[in-house]
Amino acid sequence: MPVIQFLFTAHEPAHIVLAATICMISSYACIGLLRHARRAHGRMRSVWTAVAALAVGFGIWATHFVAVLAFRPGFTLGYDLWLTALSLLIAIVLCGVGIALAIRATSALDRFLGGAVVGVAISTMHYAGIAALVMGGSLGWNPGLVATSILSGMAFAGLAFTIGMDGSTRRLLSAALLLTLAICAMHFTAMAAADFSLCFPLSADGGLDGFWLSVALAFISMLLLALALGSTVLDEADRRRTERENERQLRDAARISEVTGKLELAMTHMAQGLGLYDAEGRLQLYNQRFPSLLGIDPAMNLAGISFRRTCHLSVLGSEHPPEDLEARIDQVMASHAPLIAGGGEIVHSFAEDRVLQVSHSPIGDGSWVTTIDDITERHRSQRAIAHLARHDGLTGLPNRARFRESFDWALARAEEAGDKIAIIAIDLDHFKEINDSHGHAAGDMVLKTLSGCFNSLLGEGEVIARLGGDEFAAIKIFTTMDGLREFLQRLEAALTQRIETEALKVTPGGSIGVAVWPDDGRDLSKLMSNADLAMYRAKIEFDRRICYYEHDMDEQARQRRDMVRDLWTALEQNGFYLAYQVQKSVATGDITGYEVLLRWNRPGHGEVPPSEFIPVAEECGAINAIGIWVLKMACLEAASWPEPYKIAVNVSGIQLxxxxxxxxxxxxxxxxxxxxxxxxxxxxxxxxxxxxxRALHILRQIKAMGVSIAIDDFCTGYSSLDTLRSFPFDKIKLDRSFMSEVESNEQSKAIVRAILALGRSLSVPVLAEGVETREQLDVLRKEGCTEAQGFLLGRPGSIDWADRLEPGLRA
Known part of the structure; x- marks a missing residue:
């Protein structure tokens, strides 16, 4: 930004345009001459190298001094004649060295180095040109911008030479633009690095006047660059004429080669075997692949043998020639005769590892061409594709399509025998945690191991398929419920089998839902839907791994779907609103903050408790959008309050x-x-x-912003003390369940006292939730609790309503 600002504020636009024009033309001429010099040989290469060096050297020099003339330091600049001439010589010589290196380059790196030398020439010429300025005082420099100017010139010039040596006109223009960028970026960055504030004008006796220097630069630059461009145009015309001549010669040579070598190329390089038979059925011409594919010794001369003899040798060359050889040859001849007469193809399987496709194409005079294709791999691929189309690629179990076919088979069998069919939905528990904690490779290993267990337990009339992810489905044909229960027990045993490797020890577990045909549905779609409903019930009820479909599950699923739809609608139409419950100091009764509570007045249903709709939002994925809305609205409202109270916002586990x-x-x-x-x-x-x-890493980043982190529902989880040890929480929130009997139950009081003592020892304030009586508040005050919230101190409501609450008891 300082460089750009310097360009537009400290320069005269007309001179800048002139400098840019000279720079672009010289860059274009340099790249064109560079290409021409690369194609030249001997002495002419040196001549063109010198011309290119003169063009770009003078272009750099002219660009520099025209741009310097555009510069307005606040006083008139003079120019030392000899130093100005020396800067031109430096530009031409160093550019010649860089161009010579690039022309003789054998790699992209060598070209880049040649361009980088030109970048050094740009920098050297510039700073020599600055030294040629006649002025008094002390010229200051910004080391960072000086280094940037030199590196930018080297980098852009190197890239220009790398892409501009060969290729299309587009690459030529791109290289010219890059070289222009190298010159301009270096110049203006270097000018921005110079501090002229301590300089003052001096009389430049014997020097050059700026106006006449500008005129001379423009005239001489345009004249020289016009000559360079003219030579480039002539060179381009000569190059194109040479290319056209070369292309014509190549086309003629290719045509001749095609005519004379077509047969040889076809016979030698064909992947297929090729044989030409005459009207009498004698082999006249063949390639090397012909006997090789037929299993005939390639060293044998097959010229003149009959088609029958060809078949005879092919059958004899097989690993196990048949005993009735002649009868077999008669069958082969009978199958091929109509194809030889009318054209067509036939497939022969000589063994499991060799499948050939033989095609006959009659020519018209009784002769024909036989081609032989080895389609062994294609045959294997087709079989593999057919298998993959009906089986899971990871586990080898039947997929959804194969599962449908198995159900149709089971349905036909059950209808014939009067049996029943169980459709079983299986979903692994905590499989996502395995992937997240141990990687997808570990998850794949678990799936393959379980699939192996499933395959090993299957019996007659039993099928297990993988439908996707960690979802499996099974079919069981049964007559009595005992048979179904025994199958389900086998499934459960496989799911709870411990999987141990060096890197992983896990017991997957799973939830199983069962729907029975024809009681719970008569088509697969309905049965699968009902089995899924039963499986989800098994997931919810922690004491059950297997759940059978019940008819009231449909109504519960419908109600859940309706709530999901209304949740998304509420998000779109701002159907939620916030309530605030006051938090107060136990010691003083002063307000310390407010907890933000989400409320939903569901159309047609009234107020819905968060305990009902939050789990549904977490399942359907709406919880993230809801959480963002709550956080945004709470912060916006709190920012508008006249008092700087703290707000506490809940974060769900999915968000975390x-x-x-x-x-x-x-x-x-x-x-x-x-x-x-x-x-x-x-x-x-x-x-x-x-x-x-992951959770603690995220919390640490949030805490680093200055946001407080409180642990909610303390002592209702699994590892409270370890969690406190792992992260420096700013507050502990004591769950309301401990407050219900604290004033009368000594055991509850002892637990509260222990938690408060823990908070004091860790220097972490404790907030007690669910304070509803004055006696509870007295106990908390006596035990040294820091803060409290509950109906006694204020019910949830709007912030205006909450501000009018009774301030509470003060110590």
Whole structure:
């Protein structure tokens, strides 16, 4: 930005345009002459190298001094004649060295180095030209911009020479633009690096006057560059004429070669075997692949043998020639005779590892051409594709298409025998955690191991397929429920089998849902849907791994789908609103902040408790959008409050598992203008334990912004003390379940006392939730609790309503 600002504020536009024009023309001429010199040989290469060096050297020099004339330092600049001439000589000589290196380059790196030398020439000429300025005072420099100017000139010039040596006109123009960029970037960055504020004008006796220097530069530059461009145009015309002549000669040679070598090329390089038979059925011409594919010794001379003899040798060359050889040859001749007469193809399988396709094409005079293709790999691929079309690529189990075929087979058998069919949906538990914690390779290994177990337990009338991901489905034909239960027990045993490797020890587990034909549905789609409903019930009910379909599941699923639809509608139409529950100091009764609570007035249903719609939002994926909305609205409202109270916002476990949460918090704080110290995020222990390392990494990034982190529902999770040890939480929220009997139950009081003591020892404040009676508040005050919230101190409501609550008891 300083360089760009310097360009537009400290230069005269007309001179800048002139300098850029000279620079572009000289760059184009340089690349064109560079190409011509590369194609030249001997002495002419040196001549063209010198011409290219003169063109680009003078172009660099002219660009520099025209741009210097455009520069307005606040006083008139003079120019030392000899130093000015020396800078021109430096530009021409160093550019000649760089061009010579690039012309003789054998690799892209050598070309780049040649261009980099030209970049050095640009820099050297520039700073020599600056030394030629006649002025008094001290010229200051910015070392960073000086280094940048030199490196930019070398880099862009190197790239220009790398892409411009050969290729199309587009590459020529691109190289010219890059070389122009190298000259301009170097010059203006270097000029921006110079500080002329301590300089003053001096009389330049014997020097050059700026106006006449500008006129001379423009005239001589345009004249010289016009001559260089003219030579480039002539060179281009000569090159094109030479190319056209070469192309014509190549086309003639190719045509001759094609006419004279067509038969040889066809016979030698064909992947197929080729044989030409005359009207009498004698082999006249063949290639090397012909006997090789037929299993005949390639050293044998087959010229003149009959087609029958060819078949005889081919059958004899097989690993196990038949005993009835002549009868077999008669069958082969009978199958080929109509194809020889009318054309066609036939496939022969000589063994499992050799499948040939033989084609006959009659010519018209009784002769014909026989071609032989080895289609062994194609045959194997077709069989493999047919297998993959009906089986899972990872586990080898039947896929969804094969599963449907198996159901049709089972249905026909059950209808004939009067049996029943169980459709069983299987979903692995916590499979995503295996992938996230150990990688997808470990997840694939678990799937393959389970599939092997499933295959080993299958009996008559039993099928297991993988439908995708960690979803499996099974079919069981049964007569009695005991038979079905025994199959389900085998499935459950396979699911709970421990899988151990050097890197992984896991017991997958799974949930199983069962639907029975014809009781629970008569088509596969309905049965699978009902089995899925039963499987989801098994996931919800932790004490059951196997669940049978019940008719009321349809109604529950419909209600759940309706709630999902209404949740998304509420998001689109701002159907949610926020309530705030006050948090107060136990010691003083002063307001310390508010907890933000999400509320939903569902159309047609009224107020829906968060405990009902939040789990549904987590399942359908709406929880992320809802969480972002809550955070954004809460921060916007809190930023408008007259008092700088802190707000506490809950974060779900799904949100906490996503790295995007960090950017979401940062963007919301920036958009709302809320101070990070006024925001507190509440997370539960269970949400952290799911992927502890990831969750704590995300929380550390958020805490680094200045946002407070509180652990919610403390002591209701699995590893409370370990969680506290792993992360420096800013607050502990004591779950409301411990407050219900704290004033009357000594055991509850002892637990509360222990948690408060733990908070004091860690220097972490403790907030008690669910304070509903004055006696509970007295116990908390006596035990030294820091903060409290509950109906006694204020019910959830709008912030205006909450501000009018009774301030509470003060110590």
């Amino acid at each position: 598992s996503q790295v995007e949460l960090v950017e979401t918090v940062r963007n919301v704080l920036f958009m709302s203008g809320l101070a990070p110290a006024r925001l507190e995020l509440e997370v539960t222990e269970t949400s952290i334990i799911g992927d502890k390392q």
